[in-house]
Amino acid sequence: MVRVSERINFLRDEIRRHNKLYYAQDQPEISDSEYDALYAELKKLEKENSSLITSDSPTRRVGGEAMPSFKSIRHKTPMLSLENTYSGDDIKTWIERNRKLVSGGGVSFVVEPKIDGIGISLTYEKGVLILGATRGDGVTGDDVTSNIKTIKSIPLVLSGNFPEYLEVRGEVYMSRSSFSALNDERTRAGEALFANPRNAAAGTMKLLDPAKAAERNLDCFIYQAGVIAPKTSLKTHWEMLEYFKTLGLRVNSNIRKFDSISGMLKFFEEFANKREALDYEVDGLVIKINEIELYDVLGSTLKAPRWACAYKFPAVQASSVLQSVDMQVGRTGVVTPVANLKPVHLGGVVIKRATLHNFDEIARLGLKIHDSVWVERRGEVIPKVTGVIVSKRTGQEEEIVEPEICPACGSVLYKDDENVRIVCTNSFCPAQLERGVAHFASRKAMDIEGLGEKAVQALLVNSMIKDVSDIYALTEKELLLLPLFKEKKAAKLLEGIDKSRNRPLSKFLFAMGIPFSGEKVCRLVSRHFGSLEKIMSADESAFEEIEGLGDVRAKAIARYFSLPGTKTILAKMKLRRVAPESDSAPVSDKLAGKxxxxxxxxxxxxxxxxxxxxxxxxxxxxxxxxxxxxxxxxxxxxxxxxxxxxxxxxxxxxxxxxxxxxxx
Ligand SMILES: [Zn+2]
The missing domain is CATH 3.40.50.10190 (BRCT domain)
Structure with a gap:
């Protein structure tokens, strides 16, 4: 028993500490799901050992804590939290339970995006906003009227047929675009970054200077009636939301009404895919029973109403520790730092690595090895490190050193002027060769039929090509040495290779994998010079003349063509009858030389x-x-x-x- 009570005390202290970090300081150290896990464990232990429950346990509270710097406000009716569900089955259970409680009467549902912001309550008297309060612990919150008044989507005066007294609930949030602008600003000012838009919104609500709060550009959606006097005759929540709109209150446009579970679950799926495209964070959906008269029948538990529940999307953010940084060399030689993380569960997968993009990003984040970090994974994209948890620093952190030599081939790396990208320009760099050859042969490049991934691998493994120009020296006899090729296949490949000898110049340039040069840039260069010979004899200033190229790129491209490795490959190409054709042969010479x-x-x-x-x-x-x-x-x-x-x-x-x- 001693050990259980110790664990319970530990969990309570931890949860209280994290509550404070989260609510009071807006500098959380753990993700929501990690917090939920602590909370769930405490709840389970208390359930199994009911003698150990105390009234001050965090599980007995409704939510966060109101902060001392603002006047405390007691909510007229408690702002309850919502029961969380995580699957379609959970929701079916929830619905069946409710159907039983209301003895099978007709029930419909309203589904609303669960905006990841902070809950607020607005009070209007005779149509005038007189109070804006945070949810706080659900019973008492902070009077943040002055900050609320800076939010443009909250009307100071209601329009339409407003009641004598109206209290509504909603979510104040920071849009993704405002959030990234704010964090950019803080980077420049050398201030700690906010972990996510919700923390930023919460931090803004606590600013004592409304002028500063106004700069933060918060927004608000209203989703629930609190107190209305005199009582309305509206029968459904849906009608209530429509009514809100007539009063000038902002209601989310992604709210839907459903009569059946199946339609609802389909919408869940659709919305889960759509949400990343929205300019605000949505961490789930809220399902509410539409018929208001059932609210009294269903009532609430200690913490949550029975007529509503939240369906939570898998988490997108977790905390981890940066253990080391690998340098990865890409096809075009760009060196990308990749984070090796302490493995962490996130949205159903274990994350061990995350991209750091480039050294500018590392500087922006102020990232060091052994730092505790925030990791995000959205949709199917590669996870990325989005922030440092500075409060967890121990002083043992180490700087991330920019590499000076290529980890794959040992040649000296080249840094472009803007200092963003570090490039290995060795044309024979093994890290680049396999992907480089595959790219060279790909459809948008030289379009060599028969030179797919497997063929490239076989040729490289058997040292039959050491750079892309060797493709043009391949013979049937050589190819037939490989088990992969029979006569027909070899002939087809050789034909494909031969056909590519006169590809348009822009495709050839793209195929070569020149640093910083995509298809568009290659077209510009090709059109400007017209021939490979002219490109090879051009100097830096000639590249700088190309409109739309930019000096940084011009410099990098000029450098690429000046490298001995490039010159060797191009000379070999010429010897092997590779002769790219100018993209659009002149149709007339009317403007010749002009x-x-x-x-x-x-x-x-x-x-x-x-x-x-x-x-x-x-x-x-x-x-x-x-x-x-x-x-x-x-x-x-x-x-x-x-x-x-x-x-x-x-x-x-x-x-x-x-x-x-x-x-x-
Ligand atoms: Zn290299």
Whole structure:
């Protein structure tokens, strides 16, 4: 018995401590599900050992605690919490139980998104907002009227046919976009980040300066009537919500009404998929019985009403510990830091690794090895580390050091100017080769039929290719040495390889996996230069001239083409008759040799106009220089226009430009 009582005391102390961290300081150290587990264990032990129950146990309380800095408000009727359910079966049980209690009468249901914010109560007298209070412990809350009044979606005065006295309940929340803006701001100011929008909303409600609260951009949805005087004749909750809207109260637009369980469960599924696209966090759905007259029949338990329950979605956030950081080399050589975490259960899976994106992100988070961290996993995406739990630091944390050499090949890494990405530019880096070859052969790149993942692996394992140019030296005899290839298959692959020799230049560039260069960038480069030879002899300034490329990318691409490894591969390619064709061969030479610069508004997409110039043998550039022949100006302003005047370059408008392309 001693051990059970010790455990119970420990759990009570822990829960109280976490309550304080959560409610008073908005700096939780554990996730909701971890908290729920502690709570559930305590509840179970108390149930099994009823002699050990005390009236001050956290399980006897309704919810959090009201904070001392605001005036305490006693709610006219308690703001109860909701019973939680976690599965369709739980809900079926809940519904059956209620049906029995109301002796099988007609029951319908209203389903509402459970916004992850903080519960509030609003009181209107003669249509004027006189009180805004937090839920607090459910019995007493804080008077936060001054902060409530800063929330634009809460009307200060009701419209329509409002009652003499109205108390409504709702959820104050912070949108995801406001939340990330706030945390960015705090990063810049060197302040601790909020773990999630709910903590940020709670923290904002506790600000003593309403002007500061107003900057935080909170929002609110109303979902329940508290006290209405005189009593209304409305029969259903659904009608009540409709009535709220006529008063100017904001009601969530994703609320639905159901007569059957099956329709309801289908909606659950639909909504679970949809919720990540919303600009606010939804951690579940609330199911309420629609018929208000049944509320009195059903009544409530000590903590929760029987006529409503919450269906909780699997958790998306958990706390863990960063044990170490791996450096992963991607196909294009970009080195990505990956977190190795203390394994943690989250949304039904065990999370051990999470992406850290890049070193900028590590700096933004202020992350160190051995830090306690927040981990999030939404939908099917890769888990990510979203924050550091600074209060858990012991002083033993270690800085995460940026690597200087490639973990896969040992060559010196290259850091781009913005310091965000670290790249291995060794064209023979083994970490990049397998994925690099597969990418090279893929449809959007060289489109080599027959060179799938398995074939690539077989060729690499048998050292038949050491870089992508070796693909073009493969022979039938060699291929037939591999069990994977029979005559027909080998012939098909060789045919596919041969066909790819004259792929469009933009596809070839994309295939090469140039750092920071997706399809669009490759098209820009290809169009600008027109041939591989010209690209190979271009210097950095030539790349900087390409409109829409940006200096950072221009530098990285120029560097890529200057590397000995790249030069070797391209020379081998040429030797092996790989000759990419210019993307769009000029259809005429009307603008041959002429260099155009576009600026200002354009009646056609800029890219289209550039294509037109190139189709007629001309060139386009992003900046005006002595070499420019024409500046096509959408309006007579801007730096390019002024430079053109200064240099005496011809300035024409779009009409003239179009005329030029049509003249014979
Ligand atoms: Zn490498």
């Amino acid at each position: 260099i155009f610069v576009f600026t200002g508004k354009s009646p056609m997409p800029r890219e289209k106009a550039q294509e037109l110039v190139m189709a007629m043998g001309g060139k386009t550039s992003g900046s005006v220089s002595e070499k420019t022949d024409f500046v096509v100006a959408g309006d007579k302003s801007g730096a390019k226009y002024k430079t053109a005047l200064k240099l005496g370059v011809n300035v024409i408008d779009f009409e003239e430009f179009l005329k030029m392309t049509k003249e014979n």
